[in-house]
Amino acid sequence: MTRLKLLLVEDNPADVFLVREALHEESLDCDLEVVDDGEQAIQFFERADAGGQAPPDLLLLDLNVPRIGGEQVLERLRRSRTCAGIAVVVISSSDSPHDRKKAADLGAAEYFRKPANLDEFMALGKLVRRLADKRRGAVA
Amino acid sequence: MAAIAKPRHELRLYVAGTTPRSLRAVQNVKRICDAALPDQYVLEVVDVYKEPGRLAKDQVIAIPTLIKFAPGELKRLVGDLSQEDQVRKGLGLLAA
Amino acid sequence: MKLSEAKAAPISDDLQTRLAASESRVAELESRLAEAEETLHAIRTGQVDALVVAGPDGDQIFALEGADHAYRILVEEMQEGTVTLDQSGLILYANRQFASMVRLPVESIVGSSISRFLPPDRRTTFSTLLAETDGTRQRSELTLMADDGLRVPVTISLNRLETGGINTVCAVITDLTEQRHYEAMVKDGELSRSILDQAIESIVVIDARGKILRVSESARKLAGRDVLLRHFDSVFEFWDRDQKVDAPRLLSAARSDNGIRSIEVILHHTDGADSTLLLSAGPLWSSSRDLLGCVVTLTDITERKETEEALGRQAHELERMNSDLKQFAYAVSHDLREPIRIVANYSQLLEKKYKDKLDEHADGYIRHTVNAAHRLERLLDDLLAYTQTAETQHTVEAPLDANVVLAKTLNMLDTALAESGARIESDALPMLWVEEIHLQQLFQNLIANSLKYRSDGLLRIRITAQAGKDMWTLGVSDNGIGIDPQYHEHIFGLFKRLHGGSKYSGSGMGLAICQKIVERYQGRIWVESEPGRGSNFLFTLPKET
Numbered sequence: 212m213t214r215l216k217l218l219l220v221e222d223n224p225a226d227v228f229l230v231r232e233a234l235h236e237e238s239l240d241c242d243l244e245v246v247d248d249g250e251q252a253i254q255f256f257e258r259a260d261a262g263g264q265a266p267p268d269l270l271l272l273d274l275n276v277p278r279i280g281g282e283q284v285l286e287r288l289r290r291s292r293t294c295a296g297i298a299v300v301v302i303s304s305s306d307s308p309h310d311r312k313k314a315a316d317l318g319a320a321e322y323f324r325k326p327a328n329l330d331e332f333m334a335l336g337k338l339v340r341r342l343a344d345k346r347r348g349a350v351a
Numbered sequence: 352m353a354a355i356a357k358p359r360h361e362l363r364l365y366v367a368g369t370t371p372r373s374l375r376a377v378q379n380v381k382r383i384c385d386a387a388l389p390d391q392y393v394l395e396v397v398d399v400y401k402e403p404g405r406l407a408k409d410q411v412i413a414i415p416t417l418i419k420f421a422p423g424e425l426k427r428l429v430g431d432l433s434q435e436d437q438v439r440k441g442l443g444l445l446a447a
Numbered sequence: 448m449k450l451s452e453a454k455a456a457p458i459s460d461d462l463q464t465r466l467a468a469s470e471s472r473v474a475e476l477e478s479r480l481a482e483a484e485e486t487l488h489a490i491r492t493g494q495v496d497a498l499v500v501a502g503p504d505g506d507q508i509f510a511l512e513g514a515d516h517a518y519r520i521l522v523e524e525m526q527e528g529t530v531t532l533d534q535s536g537l538i539l540y541a542n543r544q545f546a547s548m549v550r551l552p553v554e555s556i557v558g559s560s561i562s563r564f565l566p567p568d569r570r571t572t573f574s575t576l577l578a579e580t581d582g583t584r585q586r587s588e589l590t591l592m593a594d595d596g597l598r599v600p601v602t603i604s605l606n607r608l609e610t611g612g613i614n615t616v617c618a619v620i621t622d623l624t625e626q627r628h629y630e631a632m633v634k635d636g637e638l639s640r641s642i643l644d645q646a647i648e649s650i651v652v653i654d655a656r657g658k659i660l661r662v663s664e665s666a667r668k669l670a671g672r673d674v675l676l677r678h679f680d681s682v683f684e685f686w687d688r689d690q691k692v693d694a695p696r697l698l699s700a701a702r703s704d705n706g707i708r709s710i711e712v713i714l715h716h717t718d719g720a721d722s723t724l725l726l727s728a729g730p731l732w733s734s735s736r737d738l739l740g741c742v743v744t745l746t747d748i749t750e751r752k753e754t755e756e757a758l759g760r761q762a763h764e765l766e767r768m769n770s771d772l773k774q775f776a777y778a779v780s781h782d783l784r785e786p787i788r789i790v791a792n793y794s795q796l797l798e799k800k801y802k803d804k805l806d807e808h809a810d811g812y813i814r815h816t817v818n819a820a821h822r823l824e825r826l827l828d829d830l831l832a833y834t835q836t837a838e839t840q841h842t843v844e845a846p847l848d849a850n851v852v853l854a855k856t857l858n859m860l861d862t863a864l865a866e867s868g869a870r871i872e873s874d875a876l877p878m879l880w881v882e883e884i885h886l887q888q889l890f891q892n893l894i895a896n897s898l899k900y901r902s903d904g905l906l907r908i909r910i911t912a913q914a915g916k917d918m919w920t921l922g923v924s925d926n927g928i929g930i931d932p933q934y935h936e937h938i939f940g941l942f943k944r945l946h947g948g949s950k951y952s953g954s955g956m957g958l959a960i961c962q963k964i965v966e967r968y969q970g971r972i973w974v975e976s977e978p979g980r981g982s983n984f985l986f987t988l989p990k991e992t
Binding site (some may be wrong): 364366367368369370371372373374375377378380381394395396397398399400401402403406407411412413414415424426427428429430431 | 495496505531533554556613
């Protein structure tokens with residue numbers, strides 16, 4: 212079984228650490244690639260499309276990243292040859308229905324609001340596992 | 352048959368304001384004329400205090416004076432006209 | 448030849464003619480003589496009142512009985528009319544004034560009956576009056592009829608006199624026409640002056656040329672000076688936006704449109720100040736439908752306008768300030784969330800990783816930090832919710848089933864409810880004309896409060912609904928700790944809490960948020976409660992339309 216490849220688009224190092232912690236809690240064996248702005252994310256997709264690297268299995272995206280925002284990243288993702296079908300988890304500090312709807316409209320599979328409660332944050336790990344299993348099941 | 356209009360009596364009585372005889376003269380002439388000449392006379396009463404200028408024209412000497420201008424000759428009667436026969440005669444009327 | 452000898456001789460024609468002429472002349476002379484003799488006789492026997500004697504300046508009248516010259520003048524010249532009547536009403540004497548009253552020359556009057564100068568329906572009355580007159584003066588009012596039919600209102604004063612042996616009645620007649628006219632004028636003038644003086648409105652009456660005929664006291668003050676008989680435009684300068692409202696315009700409107708109805712005009716005062724007034728103008732018609740003039744009414748609304756404008760500015764200012772505040776509150780609450788969340792997360796992380804690895808004090812420190820972070824977070828959530836209750840602009844589009852919303856809310860509070868072991872009961876709830884998010888927040892806050900402020904024992908929460916005229920009254924009641932009546936209003940204030948920091952968690956904003964929500968729908972929220980007797984929070988919301 213190939214290791215899970217995850218791309219995390221997040222600019223806050225504190226949250227990056229928490230995401231890693233969550234994945235670790237779930238004993239998820241994965242390669243986590245981190246970029247800290249939207250532009251780098253898009254470059255990632257382009258490289259994948261060009262054949263320079265394998266597309267990720269899962270995208271963890273904070274909508275509120277600098278340079279190019281999360282929304283545009285998602286739109287760009289839709290147009291990517293190789294990455295369009297990957298599962299997306301939008302992670303956000305906002306809980307507004309508006310943002311949730313936007314994420315759903317743009318094809319995100321899940322919307323994860325970054326909670327203040329640590330245990331709830333750790334549940335992100337479970338969420339990722341669930342999505343990964345689904346994907347593997349589909350592929351297989 | 353057409354009625355023949357009898358000539359109207361034209362009378363002018365000179366009085367002096369409200370003096371007693373003047374008042375009586377008015378009363379008397381009215382009474383006599385209304386009885387003998389109903390609607391057949393014209394009476395003008397001139398108050399010499401109001402219109403002194405008219406005296407001379409009619410040659411009035413004493414007041415009251417009644418002047419008959421018509422019909423017939425001009426006739427003057429002086430006094431308070433209480434003598435009815437005299438007045439009737441002067442006006443050319445038959446005795447009552 | 449002797450006359451006797453000529454008897455037999457025939458008389459010639461010529462002679463006959465001359466004879467006739469002479470006879471006629473003799474007769475005439477005889478007549479005149481008789482007349483003169485009669486006149487002399489009349490004079491001698493005292494049948495005359497006066498003699499006419501030629502004087503240096505013309506004929507003079509010598510009265511024989513004491514008719515006083517002065518009195519005569521008085522009677523003739525006096526303002527009153529006077530007549531002397533006999534028993535039958537025959538006019539024996541009339542003065543000049545009476546003659547002019549009845550519009551006839553005086554010579555035509557003496558000798559007439561007084562009835563001639565009375566209206567037909569009055570003649571009998573007068574006869575009675577005449578008959579009843581005695582030696583005391585009687586006064587009555589009646590109407591004379593002049594020769595041309597004009598009716599003249601008069602007072603008549605009657606007195607009986609014995610004059611020269613005749614029983615006469617002396618009547619003094621006063622023309623009331625002028626007096627009545629004058630009285631009417633005075634009354635009319637007084638009345639209209641009274642109205643004008645008391646009117647709060649400024650009233651200006653102008654004639655068909657624009658000349659000011661009458662003004663009320665307040666109009667005069669408005670002009671600041673005396674204005675009678677001056678031209679309207681020289682006194683007042685009224686502007687309707689950029690058009691002058693002058694006399695020609697007013698008169699033209701009065702003539703054609705029946706006037707002007709309440710337009711706003713600006714009056715430029717001579718000292719530079721401006722007043723705002725409401726102007727109305729109405730026509731004055733003569734009986735023959737000629738425009739006599741125009742009545743202009745003005746109401747000063749300067750103050751009112753100023754107040755309106757000030758209020759408008761104030762409202763605008765408040766609106767702006769409020770908007771700024773809301774934006775600020777939103778930004779603050781939003782921007783603070785992130786770091787606070789991080790603090791919370793990491794405090795917990797610390798706790799998790801280093802629990803039991805540091806001394807027992809450290810555990811405490813960490814716990815406090817974590818709690819504080821949580822509280823901060825909830826506070827920010829509430830603050831955000833509070834700013835948003837007033838912010839959302841969308842209007843209700845469809846009626847809402849309150850039962851569904853309650854179910855959703857209970858679902859959200861599922862864990863907490865289960866933990867508390869609370870029993871929830873509900874009436875059948877109605878359809879409401881509100882937004883789901885608002886009703887949900889109401890239920891959530893109130894039920895959360897019930898959960899928070901519970902007493903020992905089984906917690907019972909009951910949701911009720913009662914129909915009103917336009918609103919439903921819903922209630923969330925519990926058997927919790929209750930609230931002292933003196934605080935029943937206090938608790939709805941922003942950040943107001945009855946219980947100190949640690950015992951009951953919460954930001955204290957929940958009820959303030961609830962109040963803001965119901966107020967948005969013109970509803971009310973209040974509480975019925977006593978310590979130890981639970982609480983019933985009631986609120987009103989609009990029925991579905």
